[in-house]
Amino acid sequence: MTYDIVIVGGGIFGLSVAKAALGKGLKVALLEKDTIASGASAGLVGALMPHVPSRWNEKKQFQLDALIELSDIVAKLEEATGLSVGYSRAGRLIPLYTEHKLEHTLDRVEESKQRWNSAETGFTFNVVKETPFNDWLTPEAAPLGIIWDTLAARANPRLVSAGLKVFLEPRIDIMEHTPFLGFDEKTGTVSLGNGGSLTADRVVLSAGYEGFTPLSEMAGKTIGIGVKGQSLLLEYKADRPLPVIYDDGIYVVSHANGTVAIGSTSEQEWESKEPVEEDIQAMLSKAVSFCPSLKGAPILTRWAGIRPKCKKRDPLVGLIPGKDKTWVATGGFKISYAISHRIAVCLMQEMFPEQGKPVHLPESFKPAHHFT
Incomplete structure (x- = not known):
């Protein structure tokens, strides 16, 4: 052939x-x-997040353009196949709890208006005191405010x-x-x-x-090299699309099919390709600390995989x-x-x-x- x-x-x-x-x-x-x-x-996570709008470069612009056009790409695929891929422009929340992180973020707010072309695209990167999602990201986890970007999205990778x-x-x-x-x-x-x-x-x-x-x-x-990542999937039914939460290296992603994905690690040194229960429980514990509504949610599956990372x-x-x-x-x-x-x-x-x-x-x- x-x-x-x-x-x-x-x-x-x-x-x-x-x-x-x-x-x-x-x-x-x-x-x-x-x-x-x-x-x-x-993988399980599916967080589609833009780079922070600072020290701008070609790579960040490439990813920004890709994220902006992704909605249309997904819509055409879903129309052609009749299948949902679990995509939503859900946004992203990042809690702020140190003065250094707050100052660093505030410096990026003005730059984001230019880099993300907010006036035309409508996508924003702001610091807010509260959001409509207090039952999702607990206010106690964000004593100095919350980064709320409206560009980030999520999809179900599988x-x-x-x-x-x-x-x-x-x-x-x-x-x-x-x-x-x-x-x-x-x-x-x-x-x-x-x-x-x-x-x-x-x-x-x-x-x-x-x-x-x-x-x-x-x-x-x-x-x-291959970098190991691990994640887990919880049973958790949300009554509306919820933003991606990112904190302390952990992503929490609420999917449309009644699940929440938590992950993932980045391990450059690894021996086993399989999930390690100690790591899974540590991720879950971190996630529950800033998203307490996840406490007690049943674990549906655990995942580990080796991702390709260029030197x-x-x-x-x-x-x-x-x-x-x-x-x-x-x-x-x-x-x-x-x-x-x-x-x-x-x-x-x-x-x-x-x-x-x-x-x-x-x-x-x-x-x-x-x-x-």
Whole structure:
């Protein structure tokens, strides 16, 4: 079988690249050694949060633009599939309890009006004394006020991936339980772990943290690492959409399906890929301290996964140095679900330049930044 593009990895980056390639009219195959979204993309949290509006740079602008356009992207996916992905522009609350943090935040309020273009977009980043959500974030946790941003959103990561899979399945070839062994650019042969092969004009590597091994071999240096994250899911039925809460490294996300996700850790050193109960209970205890209505809520499931983080922190997107037909899109780490659609657009426009104004890809995302 011959394809215009073969994508390696069925996480959120691979799925998004496949959708963008399909939009170009390309014949696409998506290879996944396990099942779709079975790795880091199977997380529970789904907090879609903007960067704090300070020390502005290309990366922060890229994520801001991605978050703003995400509502339309989600609406079109839900219309095409008839499935909800649990998306809501719910906002974000961050409690303030030190003078230093308050002063730092107040300095950012004015800058946010410019960076977020509040007058046009309507999205704000403010410090308030109280919110309509006192039964959610307890006022006692925020003696100096609360950061309330109206740009942050949430989605259910597993539902997003499931929606993309449903959209793609009738339109491309999805090959689960099919390991990728290599790509010979001269012959166009893609070697598979089941002993078979495909023919492709180009290959895109989006294989999560395990994909860093071949990339590091090509670069002669470590390109990225796997960082463990853990989270848990509670049964908790809210009567309205509730904002994301962030405090002390912990996210609390109320989903539309009667659950609340709490997470997640960032562990650069780990031995087991499985959830550690001591860590789960510590996260739950922290969350209950600022969101006491969660006390006693039943734990439905625990999750742990290894997320791909580039050594130079930013995602890696583009043609691999020294290659002619092998591309990469990886390293989204915590913000993958917020930016994957925009990453995919950038990759397609680099492969197939068009007239008009292209989406700007930050220089720090490009392979030259990561491989040198």
